[in-house]
Amino acid sequence: MLKKVGVVVLSAGFLFTIAWLPGWVGSGQPSEPGNDNENQKVKNIIYMIPDGFNADYATNYRLYKEEDVVWDEHMKGMYTTHSADSSITDSAAAGTAMATGYKTNNGVIGLDPEERELETILEASQESGMAAGLVATSTITHATPASFASHVKDRNNETAIAPQLLENEVDVLLGGGKNNFLPGSEGGNQESNHLIDQASDQNYAFVETRDALQDAEIDIEAGEKLLGLFADDALAPEMHRDETKEPSLADMTESAIGSLEEGEDGFFLMVEGSQIDWAGHANDAAWAMQDIAAFEAAVEEAIAFAEEDRETLVVVGGDHETGGMTVGMGENPEMNVDPSVLKNVTATGDHMASALNSDRSNINEVIGTYTDFELSESEIQTIRNADDAASAFNQVISDRASIGWTSTNHTGVNIPVYAYGPQAADFTGHLDNTDLPKIMAEVLGVELGG
Known part of the structure; x- marks a missing residue:
């Protein structure tokens, strides 16, 4: 098996010294017992x-x-x-x-x-x-x-x-x-x-x-x-x-x-x-x-x-x-991503879609039940007009976190x-x-x- 050694090149003499220090392994970090120890048995x-x-x-x-x-x-x-x-x-x-x-x-x-x-x-x-x-x-x-x-x-x-x-x-x-x-x-x-x-x-x-x-x-x-x-x-x-x-x-x-x-x-x-x-x-x-x-x-x-x-x-x-999945989406002029806003989402998009009534007039009620978001009128229209309501909920929520998707x-x-x-x-x-x-x-x- 090929062992790969990752180190930062500072000088040949320094690297030679590092390579032979006891307790050091290929990651360039000191190993603790049971972690990265090349001589330890795996049971x-x-x-x-x-x-x-x-x-x-x-x-x-x-x-x-x-x-x-x-x-x-x-x-x-x-x-x-x-x-x-x-x-x-x-x-x-x-x-x-x-x-x-x-x-x-x-x-x-x-x-x-x-x-x-x-x-x-x-x-x-x-x-x-x-x-x-x-x-x-x-x-x-x-x-x-x-x-x-x-x-x-x-x-x-x-x-x-x-x-x-x-x-x-x-x-x-x-x-x-x-x-x-x-x-x-x-x-x-x-x-x-x-x-x-x-x-x-x-x-x-x-x-x-x-x-x-x-x-x-x-x-x-x-x-x-x-x-x-x-x-x-x-x-x-x-x-x-x-x-x-x-x-x-x-x-x-x-x-x-x-x-x-x-x-x-x-x-x-x-x-x-x-x-x-x-x-x-x-x-x-x-x-x-x-x-x-x-x-x-x-x-x-x-x-x-x-x-x-x-x-x-x-x-x-x-x-x-x-x-x-991407970290950031669209033009994102503020260059910011905040997935922490997802912590108060308590249902999947599929579950939220299943809670909609036939004319989707209760979108705000559903969002209020399962998130702490207040939707804009354009977000409400996105969900109301979507062929797939679950995907629309997910799109709106991902947008709030600036999480993008390509597939x-x-x-x-x-x-x-x-x-x-x-x-x-x-x-x-x-x-x-x-x-x-x-x-x-x-x-x-x-x-x-x-």
Whole structure:
């Protein structure tokens, strides 16, 4: 593996001295025990994927939060994301690349372009005796989590993905998508068997609420597993989660770590903040910021564990960017951006649109209920005359924060990677998304096959 060293060139003699000072690593910063230590063993990996997130999201979120973000000091490099058949990837091809180290075509999960099965970093970890877990705020059968433990030609075939997650005996599965585990007679998909019963036969404890998750205790060494399906479809956006009995992403991350850490041979855990991407598709800036906040809380759980454990590597990186989010928009003569105005937005654009009456005469009432804005007459007319009221709400709210958008789909820009823990410096420099699982396999000492 190529090690990249980033330093500021002052003088040859100074650099020579720096290079040989004990405790210094390729980032040019003194390492703390368990952070960037090239000689430290990696026992566990927590792979955290903020779907749709890139540097512009990171910048707007920092301005939204009005203080530093947990991953800021752990920035290591950037990576490219193209798929095998397109310069702009979808989540299936990106997830496959990030799980297997191989490119594939958009829409394909766990298979190469010739439909040959690819081994994932989760599967390779399991083969070495490690425990494994998947956590997501989407359905647990959605493209990104599916890419780590299933192999299908079509990402939309979630009822074919669900049994594979159980067949691969992933120890902890937490997210939405209960309908994909139920037969059609019980509200699920007609193609699905009663996989929850099957999971019970495989020694999975099954939970459906935040409280049940908090009370769940499993013994990994005794072969016990945990299946948490907290919604029929995807979980609620973070800003609507309190209206449900669903756990937060941080709750699920904490529970997953607590269960998996009991394994004697270490664990591999993938955690996805799924709905940052969905907010990007909708150009919904408030939804994006609040789901990033939920994702940051989950990263804080992971890093807190890694700080104490000192054998855990935490890697954070999105699968692609969504929406072409920009920091600033239009002419912006004041040269100012203020995402903090989004803190008092309490509903998605879709939710606000659903609250409109038939003639849209209650726009001010809806805005007053879910924001602290007072709309101008031109803003009211924008929403009243729009073909898509949800998009119009999102446009007006993004304009207030000076957050711009160039697309309602994915873009092909590079993505930042952050890493904390032993061997974190291995992620330094300009990479491709296929490099991430290869580095993980190397630091774990496992073989990642094709």
